Amino acid sequence: DAKTTQPTSMDCAEGRAANLPCNHSTISGNEYVYWYRQIHSQGPQYIIHGLKNNETNEMASLIITEDRKSSTLILPHATLRDTAVYYCIVRVAGTGRRALTFGSGTRLQVQP
């Protein structure tokens, strides 16, 4: 699976959009981008995943650049409950049985 690079930490004002970047410059054509988050000491929570097209669900939007070398997770209206560590994970498609490999992630602090 391709390596990802994320900023160590970010701040965001409550009610504003939180844009979390992820660099995956060595991504292959058959690798998905997944995002999970971990709210303090809780189990990680799936947010969204995508291959090449932008994706949106009730939690967030995922924007993947055309060359697929980077992506951005967007939380449109961040709340204090969104304070968490966000993990960007790249994984080969069709490997649903394999364990996820977590990096260090980005610690997002939503400020009141």
Next chain:
Amino acid sequence: DSGVTQTPKHLITATGQRVTLRCSPRSGDLSVYWYQQSLDQGLQFLIQYYNGEERAKGNILERFSAQQFPDLHSELNLSSLELGDSALYFCASSVAEERSDTEAFFGQGTRLTVV
């Protein structure tokens, strides 16, 4: 609620002891994964079971073992415990079809404290 249940939530034990952590996966999920997260450390994959059989091993110590039972629940056994084994232990489950891209669902973890 992810649908994955882990018990107990908290466990305090002495060095040298043995403990068993239990995980009930989501209904229908065949694969169970165990992770360890020490204080200020990342999530480290320990071991995976699929439909009762060991599927993959990560950074699991020889003092640790796991199994998955016919009803698909799993247990992680930690023996000869050391202070450094104090951590959060998470279980995750997924449908884990060979060609799937579905997400994994995590339990709320067991916090183990070794004193």
